[in-house]
Amino acid sequence: MFPIADRALHHVDPFWLTAIRYTGATLIFVALLVLAEGRAALSYAGRFGRVLALGTAGFAGFNLLGYVGLEHTTPQAASLTVAMMPLLTVLVVWARTKVAPTSVQLGLVATALVGVALVISKGHPSGLVDGGIGGDGLVLLGAILWIVYTMNSAAFADWSRCASPRCPRPPGRSRSSPSRPSRRRSAGSPRRAAAT
Secondary structure, three states, rough: OHHHHHHHOOOHHHOOOHHHHHHHHHHHHHHHHHHOOHHHHHHOOOHHHHHHHHHHHHHHHHHHHHHHHHHOHHHHHHHHHOOOHHHHHHHHHHHHHHHOHHHHHHHHHHHHHHHHHHHOOOOOOHHHHHHHHHHHHHHHHHHHHHHHHHHHHHHHHHOOOHHHHOOOOOOOOOOOOOOOOOOOOOOOOOOOOOOO
C-alpha cells in the first residue's frame, strides 16, 4: 500500500487521493447493496451520527492520516508502524475495557515497540523525541483510529443481511460448498482381492 501511495503522492494531494479512492469504492458498494437488499437498505435508522463518526475514523482517519504522514516519512517506516496494529489493539482493548493485559503481554508489547522505534529511528531513538516523529506519529494515529473503527463496527452486524449468512445470493449459488462424493468404503462393500 505505502510504496504505491508514495509514488502517487508525487502527483496527487493526500486529500484527493483519499477522496478518489473511497468515492469510487462507495459508489460500487452502494450499488451492490441496493441490488441485493433494495433502496430501504440505505436508511441510517437513526444512527447517522454514529456511522459518520465511525466511518470518518476508519476510512478518512486511517487513510488520510496515513497519506499525510507518508509525505514526512518513508514507506518502510509507515508499513512497519501499521504492522504494529496487533500490539496497539492490546492497548486499545485495555483502555476500553479497563482490564489490564498480563505482565507477559505487556512485556512483549514493550519489547516490540522498542524494536520498532529502533528500526524507524535507525538506531537513534532520541531522534523520535527531537521532532522526527511527525510523519510516523500521524501514521500511528491513523492505525489506532482503524483499530477503533474495527472494534466498534461489530455493533452494526445486524444492520445488513449481507453482514450475515442470510445475505441474498445469485440464483444457483449457495454459501455451502458442493458436496463431494465420499471416498470411504461402505461397511458392506466387497474388498478387492489382493493379487497373488
